[in-house]
Amino acid sequence: MPPSRRKFKLPHPEPTDALTYARFTGISTFMRLPHITQPEELDVALIGVPFDGGTTYRPGPRFGPRHVRAQSAIIRPWNPVLHVNPFAKHRTADFGDLPVNPLSIEDTFSRIERGIAPLLEVGVRCVCVGGDHSISLPILRAVAKKHGPVSLIQFDAHNDLWDEYFGSKYSHGTPFRRAFEEDLLKDGEVLQVGLRGQVYGEDDFDFAREHKVRMVTAEKFHKKGIAVVQSHLRAFRRKPVYVTLDIDAVDPAFAPGTGTPQVGGLTSVWAATSSKSRHPMTPEKLLRCLPPIFSSNCSASSKWPPSRANFACTTISLWLSGP
Numbered sequence: 553m554p555p556s557r558r559k560f561k562l563p564h565p566e567p568t569d570a571l572t573y574a575r576f577t578g579i580s581t582f583m584r585l586p587h588i589t590q591p592e593e594l595d596v597a598l599i600g601v602p603f604d605g606g607t608t609y610r611p612g613p614r615f616g617p618r619h620v621r622a623q624s625a626i627i628r629p630w631n632p633v634l635h636v637n638p639f640a641k642h643r644t645a646d647f648g649d650l651p652v653n654p655l656s657i658e659d660t661f662s663r664i665e666r667g668i669a670p671l672l673e674v675g676v677r678c679v680c681v682g683g684d685h686s687i688s689l690p691i692l693r694a695v696a697k698k699h700g701p702v703s704l705i706q707f708d709a710h711n712d713l714w715d716e717y718f719g720s721k722y723s724h725g726t727p728f729r730r731a732f733e734e735d736l737l738k739d740g741e742v743l744q745v746g747l748r749g750q751v752y753g754e755d756d757f758d759f760a761r762e763h764k765v766r767m768v769t770a771e772k773f774h775k776k777g778i779a780v781v782q783s784h785l786r787a788f789r790r791k792p793v794y795v796t797l798d799i800d801a802v803d804p805a806f807a808p809g810t811g812t813p814q815v816g817g818l819t820s821v822w823a824a825t826s827s828k829s830r831h832p833m834t835p836e837k838l839l840r841c842l843p844p845i846f847s848s849n850c851s852a853s854s855k856w857p858p859s860r861a862n863f864a865c866t867t868i869s870l871w872l873s874g875p
C-alpha cells in the first residue's frame with residue numbers, strides 16, 4: 553500500500569501494549585486498536601460485517617468479527633520479515649460493525665453499501681471481516697460507484713459464480729456472478745486461487761470461461777507453487793484490485809470453522825511464504841496493485857476454532873504490512 557497522501561495532525565493509534573495491559577484484558581477490538589468511527593481520521597478501517605443470511609450449509613459467520621477481534625489480541629506491531637510497523641505507517645483503527653439486518657439479505661446489502669460509501673469517499677482503505685461471502689456484492693457495489701469496475705483476486709475453494717440457490721439470486725455462492733452482471737468486475741481481470749471440490753457438472757465453469765476468469769485450482773497450486781499465481785499478476789498491475797480471502801481457501805485442517813469445508817486446500821505455510829520480502833507474491837507487490845478494499849469471509853460455526861480467526865487476522869496483518 554503506498555504511504556498515505558493525507559496528512560494527519562493526530563498521533564497514530566497503536567495496539568494496546570501487551571507488556572502493560574495483558575492480552576486478555578480490556579474491551580475486545582480488532583488488533584487491540586482503538587474504536588474510531590470518524591472516516592476522516594483513518595487511512596485503514598478494520599470493519600466487521602457480521603452477517604450470515606447468505607449461507608446455505610453451516611451457519612455462524614455472524615460471529616466471525618467478534619471472534620476475529622478476540623483472536624487478534626495476539627497481534628504484535630512489528631513485522632520482522634518486512635521490517636515494518638503497519639500501525640506507525642497508516643492510521644488504522646477498529647471502525648466497528650456495520651448495522652446488518654439478520655432477517656433480510658436485500659436490506660443488509662443496502663446497509664453495507666451505505667456503510668462503506670463514506671469511508672471510500674474520503675479515501676479510507678477498508679478491510680472488511682465477514683460474515684459470509686455474500687457481503688462481497690454490496691461492498692463491490694460501493695467500490696464500483698467510487699472507482700468504476702475493479703479487478704478481483706479471490707482466494708477461495710469455490711468460484712462463487714453460481715446463478716441461484718432455492719430461487720434466490722443472493723447467497724454466499726453467487727456474489728461474483730451478480731457482480732459481473734452489474735458490471736462491477738472486468739472480464740479477464742478476475743483471478744481465483746485455491747479452487748477445488750466437486751461441482752454439479754462441467755457446465756458450472758461455463759460462466760467463468762465466458763468472462764475469462766483466471767482459475768488456479770488447489771491441485772495446480774500444490775503442483776507448481778506460487779509461480780502459477782505470479783504468472784497472472786501482470787494483468788493486475790497498477791489497477792485497483794479488490795482482494796478477498798474466503799477462509800475455506802485454506803485447508804480445514806488449519807481452519808476448520810468454515811461454512812462449506814473442502815479438503816486439499818492451501819496450508820498456513822502459504823501465508824508465511826507469501827510474506828517473504830523477495831518472494832514473487834509479496835504483500836508489497838500485491839498492495840502495489842492499490843487494493844481499495846479487502847474482505848475476509850469469516851465463518852464461525854458452533855465448533856469455532858481459534859486457529860481460523862487467528863489465520864484471518866495474521867493474513868490481514870501481513871498484507872497491511874506492505875510499504
Ligand SMILES: [Mn+2]
Nearest residue numbers: 709710798800
Ligand atoms: Mn468458499
